Amino acid sequence: MPALPPLNPPIRTLLGPGPSDIHPRVLAAMARPTVGHLDPYYLQVMDKVQGGLRELFRTTNRMTFAVSGTGSAGMEATVVNLIEPGDAMIVGVNGVFGGRMTDVAERAGAKVTKIERPWGEVFTPEEVQKAVDAVKPKVVGIVMAETSTGAYQPIEEIAKIVHDAGALLLVDAVTSLGGVPVEVDKWGIDAIYSGTQKCLSCPPGLAPVSFNQRAMDVILGRKTKVQSWYLDVTMLANYWGSDRVYHHTAPINMSYGLYEAVSIILEEGLDACFARHALNHRALKAGLAAIGIKYAAQEGYQLPMLNAVHVPAGVDEAKVRSDLLNRFGIEIGAGLGAFKGKVWRIGLMGYGARPANVYLVLSALEQLLAEQGCKFEAGASVAAASEVYRG
């Protein structure tokens, strides 16, 4: 049998919806020597990863750990542990990922009531209040950073409404964690999941999650077994907790990557990290505005790390993306679902959120749009971005 051709991935600048640009230190960490999943050193790695994730989630939750799967496995892990067949759940759907959460919850036997908003908009506390009053749910699930639309959902007021109704709040923080404040304890988020491949600058493959005591009490009081053995938090607690009882073989080298990724964020400091994301977003937005490109998400509720923008009229959007990839090595994202063919998604996540990338994507985009006949002053986007950086 012939061997496979040599593995030679091209060098990309990943400015799509994730995976984002990986920090070189994280890639190096992935290649460190593998140890056993019960090795004393690996148990230290787990402890430190848990401690670091608690800082990122701003929580003291004991059950804070990384699910051995991608962000979608984190979604499934939180849903299937909280939900028993017949439980009422409200899910906010204003993009792909709210829709996905609905599907996951229904497969777990939840009676799901969807509250909906046009793509790009966010939910008001009043809407949530109304739905909670009508449904009396066990769980309310909401997406904090809708990766398909770039909408930035405020959580704090909603959390209060959910708790006042005696329900649990489940938050999708796949794209938000590490890019904007995610205050698990202060806001009272009961269960939350994220992914490594967005603002943590780590390859996809792990899903940081956290459950507070209120959520764990609900899980420990279940009448039925969690439908997934692999994702059963009551068993995972024995491995990630002090007992270290073998459950499944953890993805050791992925954990090394996450360890390094978390450390890099702690070194920078969360507030500095959020400020950096915000600044680069403002520069990108100013640059895009200067060449007539507008955001798809509601003004005032736009994510800094995921810039979903309307494709200008008359532009071949797929050609722009393939030219960016093939001529400049830049990946940006296409629109999904209702936004397919209409929107580009430009990610400035984690290590990727830096001026070099803002200037690069603006320069390249300007050139390609000019080639397709768009009219604007040459250099306008870069000049506008520069003005933001100069303050």
Add this chain to the structure above:
Amino acid sequence: MPALPPLNPPIRTLLGPGPSDIHPRVLAAMARPTVGHLDPYYLQVMDKVQGGLRELFRTTNRMTFAVSGTGSAGMEATVVNLIEPGDAMIVGVNGVFGGRMTDVAERAGAKVTKIERPWGEVFTPEEVQKAVDAVKPKVVGIVMAETSTGAYQPIEEIAKIVHDAGALLLVDAVTSLGGVPVEVDKWGIDAIYSGTQKCLSCPPGLAPVSFNQRAMDVILGRKTKVQSWYLDVTMLANYWGSDRVYHHTAPINMSYGLYEAVSIILEEGLDACFARHALNHRALKAGLAAIGIKYAAQEGYQLPMLNAVHVPAGVDEAKVRSDLLNRFGIEIGAGLGAFKGKVWRIGLMGYGARPANVYLVLSALEQLLAEQGCKFEAGASVAAASEVYRG
């Protein structure tokens, strides 16, 4: 916030039940530049990985791919796709992993009938025939390589019995794939799963799986949705198939590792790879016999890559393992479940299956047993192993 301490994993020789020693080329592959999960290059990587896995599984099954989770996620993926609530399933339980499959299947709503054998023994075709006649199951699940006992279950005759009864055969090949022949098409295995961290010499994190058309027809004819969104093969088929429809963000760098791991095996050739595992197993076994150590699994049905052996009387088994780890940097496995405290598990898997490791573990073990008062001729184990290598 303080950063985490520098990541400095110790250098181990991994001779436990997995993760096994990782091939250096695989570790290097893990650190290659990340590309997007829909990047044209990554789609090629997926194609090549699928092609390589088909060679390893000896199958032409279109639905051959890697689940984005560890081996246990592979178990869950195969079970939850095949099983609908109320379906009858037979599971062979002669160790930890048959027990786990039972749990996974029951959580999926299966009515499970266990057939049981003492730990270390394998099932006869007659036993399976009897159970199949009595239960008329939809699925029969069996573990080919019981990692907890080292028992090597023959599959071919059982496959025929299962098919004659109109049922589907599901095989756990987590530890067997790449170490002994796994003939998916020839034997007629309908669904199978494995893990990267055993004989593929790759870190844990992916689960190669394969479904034949008979299994896919059953899945496509389901009356209910697969309970797991993350593991739903009908959706995964659109991503791993020619449509390449986005499902979840694939673990890119883990896939690089698997790509390199598969290529290394294809370069060696499967038959040469199996012969190497067999030879090193015989050398280890001869060496262990020379110092009075006996196998836990039934004679004639012992796995080459997972050598479960009885701890000699009077020996502090935990001290031997910790001395191996701390003084020699060697990891071997403890006993699980019924074998806890009674058995060691010595893995010679993939890249780890080589004379250097056989001599290393025998020499170290001999010294530590002598220190604990065991009596045998000094150098006996190494001499016996050497005799095997010299032929």
